[in-house]
Amino acid sequence: MLSKNKIKIINSLVNKKFRDEFGLFVVEGEKIVSEILASNFKVEEIYCLPEWNKKNPKVKNVVEINESELKKISSMNAPNQVLALVKIPEYDLDYNELASSLILGLEDVQDPGNLGTIIRTADWFGIKDIICSKKCVDVFNPKTVQATMGAFCRTRLHYSELSEFIQKMKSAKKSFPIYGTFMKGENIYEEILSQNGMILFGNESVGLTKEIEKLVDKKLFIPDYPAGNQSSSLNVAVATAIICSEFRRRN
Amino acid sequence: MLSKNKIKIINSLVNKKFRDEFGLFVVEGEKIVSEILASNFKVEEIYCLPEWNKKNPKVKNVVEINESELKKISSMNAPNQVLALVKIPEYDLDYNELASSLILGLEDVQDPGNLGTIIRTADWFGIKDIICSKKCVDVFNPKTVQATMGAFCRTRLHYSELSEFIQKMKSAKKSFPIYGTFMKGENIYEEILSQNGMILFGNESVGLTKEIEKLVDKKLFIPDYPAGNQSSSLNVAVATAIICSEFRRRN
Numbered sequence: 001m002l003s004k005n006k007i008k009i010i011n012s013l014v015n016k017k018f019r020d021e022f023g024l025f026v027v028e029g030e031k032i033v034s035e036i037l038a039s040n041f042k043v044e045e046i047y048c049l050p051e052w053n054k055k056n057p058k059v060k061n062v063v064e065i066n067e068s069e070l071k072k073i074s075s076m077n078a079p080n081q082v083l084a085l086v087k088i089p090e091y092d093l094d095y096n097e098l099a100s101s102l103i104l105g106l107e108d109v110q111d112p113g114n115l116g117t118i119i120r121t122a123d124w125f126g127i128k129d130i131i132c133s134k135k136c137v138d139v140f141n142p143k144t145v146q147a148t149m150g151a152f153c154r155t156r157l158h159y160s161e162l163s164e165f166i167q168k169m170k171s172a173k174k175s176f177p178i179y180g181t182f183m184k185g186e187n188i189y190e191e192i193l194s195q196n197g198m199i200l201f202g203n204e205s206v207g208l209t210k211e212i213e214k215l216v217d218k219k220l221f222i223p224d225y226p227a228g229n230q231s232s233s234l235n236v237a238v239a240t241a242i243i244c245s246e247f248r249r250r251n
Numbered sequence: 252m253l254s255k256n257k258i259k260i261i262n263s264l265v266n267k268k269f270r271d272e273f274g275l276f277v278v279e280g281e282k283i284v285s286e287i288l289a290s291n292f293k294v295e296e297i298y299c300l301p302e303w304n305k306k307n308p309k310v311k312n313v314v315e316i317n318e319s320e321l322k323k324i325s326s327m328n329a330p331n332q333v334l335a336l337v338k339i340p341e342y343d344l345d346y347n348e349l350a351s352s353l354i355l356g357l358e359d360v361q362d363p364g365n366l367g368t369i370i371r372t373a374d375w376f377g378i379k380d381i382i383c384s385k386k387c388v389d390v391f392n393p394k395t396v397q398a399t400m401g402a403f404c405r406t407r408l409h410y411s412e413l414s415e416f417i418q419k420m421k422s423a424k425k426s427f428p429i430y431g432t433f434m435k436g437e438n439i440y441e442e443i444l445s446q447n448g449m450i451l452f453g454n455e456s457v458g459l460t461k462e463i464e465k466l467v468d469k470k471l472f473i474p475d476y477p478a479g480n481q482s483s484s485l486n487v488a489v490a491t492a493i494i495c496s497e498f499r500r501r502n
Contacts, residue, residue, distance in 0.1 A: 113364060117486045124485050126476040147486075154481055189500045225377040225499040230405055234375050234492070235368045235398075241489040242496045248476040249440045
């Protein structure tokens with residue numbers, strides 16, 4: 001049985017303001033909840049239908065609810081058995097560890113679905129850390145969480161002043177190349193790409209700002225086909241996928 | 252001035268049933284409307300703010316409206332100056348032309364944003380024709396149209412029985428390879444990829460059905476990094492992007 005007040009709190013977590021206030025976010029559905037239970041995230045409470053509880057007898061802090069209650073607290077069109085309240089984690093930035101890794105930098109990415117898809121792609125390609133400018137959409141937005149399909153459990157997102165961060169990384173390690181994607185850049189298929197460094201992607205409408213562009217060591221371009229066709233751009237999550245694939249290709 | 256009846260008709264076009272009944276779909280925003288005006292699509296009527304009309308004096312069939320009227324007919328959160336009613340086109344399938352092209356096949360892709368992003372990516376990589384199974388989401392869904400960023404003007408979508416279509420193509424031309432993406436397939440980075448043929452992508456949850464899988468000549472796999480990591484899958488629009496990039500890379 002769910003109290004009115006509990007329903008109100010859970011529903012409030014669609015807003016970043018209340019996620020910050022309570023230090024909690026919501027994860028929904030069988031697949032993502034099972035991923036979060038297998039991760040280091042701290043699950044505070046689980047609300048589920050009796051059928052989910054039967055299948056997962058060892059899980060603690062479980063509250064059984066009925067379908068109509070699940071509908072009241074879910075932000076999905078078709079709620080899927082289970083919803084978890086999870087503590088928002090805090091990660092420390094280890095500049096030395098980051099300096100030898102390949103990481104992503106996102107400037108003002110606004111669409112929750114794009115951010116979620118980027119996290120899912122980063123996970124596929126073994127990229128563990130993503131530095132987001134403070135104007136990026138929040139990773140614990142329900143739409144972002146769902147679009148990651150659980151990949152956010154294996155990826156650390158850091159919200160930071162992007163230009164300051166890049167400058168710190170450059171001074172922490174001599175060889176830490178900064179890559180960015182531009183309409184005027186070098187053909188990515190012809191470049192020798194580093195195994196460490198940062199790949200930057202910009203806002204859906206305006207791309208990277210001039211301030212960040214100045215910090216880029218190597219401008220990359222994904223060639224259109226045939227060259228100079230009428231197409232105008234790629235979706236940012238799509239550009240991220242093609243670039244990550246190039247950095248990680250093995251043949 | 253917009254009549255109540257007109258508002259009702261325009262709003263009804265978010266549903267496929269009414270798009271089919273009226274033979275019309277909606278395009279919104281400065282960028283996409285300018286692309287549609289430059290295309291072969293037939294624009295039936297344009298509803299715009301006076302500022303858009305001033306910037307586009309030669310456009311015909313324009314009805315000036317005010318911001319509150321635009322809000323009533325728009326399905327965008329932040330309506331952008333102009334909305335066009337466009338006739339749904341009909342394309343003939345020219346099997347001979349298709350047989351010498353690289354085309355995409357989509358089986359039961361359900362998310363309008365994914366379909367729109369796939370169309371935008373296809374346009375970037377010079378892929379003109381996309382064959383969709385009849386259970387795919389409709390291309391003239393407003394979310395799909397917007398996600399294409401205008402690329403649907405340069406791409407032909409055909410809704411067809413996918414397995415029948417593939418069988419016809421195979422008998423029309425000796426060498427028309429059918430590719431599909433699978434969790435168990437050949438490393439795409441190591442394959443010699445044809446300049447014609449069809450690349451298949453499946454539904455977001457279940458991938459390609461067994462029926463379609465049987466028709467695939469070459470199963471492809473996008474390697475994760477490092478191999479066998481914990482990630483489980485890629486978004487279908489992301490997989491499409493990486494595969495199209497591999498087919499079209501020039502270096």
